[in-house]
Amino acid sequence: MRYWLFKSEPSTWGWDDQLAKGDVGEEWDGVRNYQARNFMREMKVGDLGFFYHSQKEKAVVGTVEVIAEAHPDSTTDNPRWECVDIRAVETAPNPVTLETIKADPRLSEMVLVRNSRLSVQPVTPEEWRIVCDLAGLSATK
């Protein structure tokens, strides 16, 4: 069981949109980056992830669960792009901002800090625990 981080611009697909899909969840489509796609291929049903808002908000706003493993991205005919399906699990009582993450030395190695442009990224179990703690999240499903 692994941990991940999904980044999205709230104006395109935000936490509210994800919540509205409920347990049915939604495809994490539109990824056109090999690194991000490769991470999605590694995902298993039951893996957990953070939902991160980029741009204006720049904060972890909730947790999601992988409910379907990598399959063709329905938004393109190009077979090289795949995506997983995720569902919202829990809304963060206290969203954790990028500023907070950058200020915490324990989180200085997060991919979010190291490579801010990668839209799907792995999170270590320790980082998961720390960010959940800061966010007031339960860290489980």
Next chain:
DNA sequence: GCCAACGTTGGC
């Protein structure tokens, strides 16, 4: 709105 960082494309 700017710009740095990064990924991709295409000419050679």
Next chain:
DNA sequence: GCCAACGTTGGC
């Protein structure tokens, strides 16, 4: 196969 040019992302 290299690398310059270009496009995109996302933080500031």
